[in-house]
Amino acid sequence: MQVTTAPSTTPIPGQYWQWRGHQIYYVRAGEKQPQRPPLLLVHGFGASTDHWRKNITGLYPDFEVFAIDLLGFGRSAKAKLEYGGDLWGDQLHYFISEVIGQKAILAGNSLGGYACLCVAAQYPDSVAGVVLLNSAGPFSVTPSTSEPEALQSHIQPPKQPSPLQKLLGTSVKWIFQQPLAQFLLFQYLRQNWVIRRTLEKVYFDKTAITDQLVAEIARPAYDPGALDVFVSVFSTPQGEKVDVLLKQLTCPLLLLWGEADPWMNARERSQKFRLYYHELTEYFLKAGHCPHDEVPDQVNPILRDWVLSIV
Template identity: 25%
Template sequence: MTGPAPWAFAEPWGGRGWVTDIDGPVHWIDFGGEGDAPPIVFVHGLGGSHLNWSLVGRALAQGRRAVALDLRGFGLTPGFPRSTTIRANVRLVNRFIATVVKEPAVLVGNSMGGVISVLQTHNNPDSVAGLVLVDPALPPTSTRPDLRVAAMFMTYMTPGVGELYMRFAQSRMSSRQLVQRMNDLCFGDPSRADAKMLDASVAMTEERRRIPGKEQSFLNASRSLMRFLARGDRYRDILKGLQAPVLLISGDVDRLVPIALARQVAAANPAWDSVFLTGVGHTPQLETPGAVVDAVTDWLARTPTIAGK
């Protein structure tokens, strides 16, 4: 069952909101588009939402449909009391493709959404026509992590401490401060942030304050992600076994996923296409949306199985 969403945060960028019952309400955005090419499904990262794709959604809805869902526990899709682990959100994406999209899709996943998109492609290959990984979370190696990022995830992983930190941040920081903190972490150059997108993100962060259990939903997803990444050999084997065409896009000043990791994965998978963006951080679809649109559009046009007619 699907009905119009009561929110309109993505409307300025041509996104129309819907809510579908998939074992509970799931919020998603339709950026329009039509044609015979496989549709695009955007999958956001940890702490993200459908808004992460609003600056590129309409531009990529050319000759194909383009939609973005809010994962369980994020954006406007409630989590508690349902699971928000990686595996639970893979199941959600699988059911979303089956019930809403209804045909094999090109998954475009950022950060944690990249992991979820990889696992969906691995588990249900017939549901995925192509895969775009935008600064995906990758298995760690001996590469030295950013100290701020390492400390942040150590806090999230520690029982009790993570919960205390999340409650403190929610109670002591304004919605605009929370959004700005995220941009400072994810952008190579925070001054590139789109002002209208900042305002929309602040408004949605304010709306999310009403969602019960959102802090625990975030921590459960974060802990699940860290446990999965710790199984580096298994993850690398899954990446090597992907049969769908893959485009990897990574910013070379990403603080969360060092560019060295992206280059290693690209070298280990020479059949993939790779684009490395200079001076760009963890969310290039927000920081340099034009570069992401150009890279994805070019790749789609050059890939016969997903180019359309």
């Protein structure tokens, strides 16, 4: 069956699930397929279920499809917690157990990919397969390699910083640990024009950046508690390293890379994944950091065919 993509303006109604006293928003489309596992789509930093709209509408004719807002993002609660891979991994595991009711294929973009990898490694009975789209997450640093793609930053530090650079780096870090600086930075980053400018840097096809996309990313940033989430995500210690998680992984793995992503070197990062997990499938696409939204006409058929090949 040919996979099609509906216009991004197609509204998809969602509902709420209660977890640990918090309201968690999710979207469900399609019907259960006896011989096919359901799909669970997980967004990246600052995004939500809205970011998967083109994929949900393209995939639900063939699968039961779920998309979820991670705690702290989208329409989910923005509680004052310590956010990170362990929390989101638990959230996804219990969602699969309590709402989906069977093993699922997890697909995650950026930070959402890291969350998917966490749950797949730590709760293997919940996951039938993992799809990572420009996934974030730190690898262990060894004497022969450096890790430019840490969860909180995609900027590679100098290999041998000078004393002045060390002093400036410490000063900047201290400044942004101050509540006023955090507040001002957050106020700046959530403005529509700043969001659009950031998207223009990480999307290869600029026509995919619509007013609707900008509005969908901006809206949750004005919810009560959004500042606390922002501060927590960037101040909480990094979670388990990606290579450690890959060593625990037992399910099929599909990697989809937007090669034009300026935040990570897709080819270089691909080699790190292959070093720790040999049995994987991967594709390199002419797209940026969010290939599922930028080239859904390519991502949807690849994802569909891969899932059918492993069931």
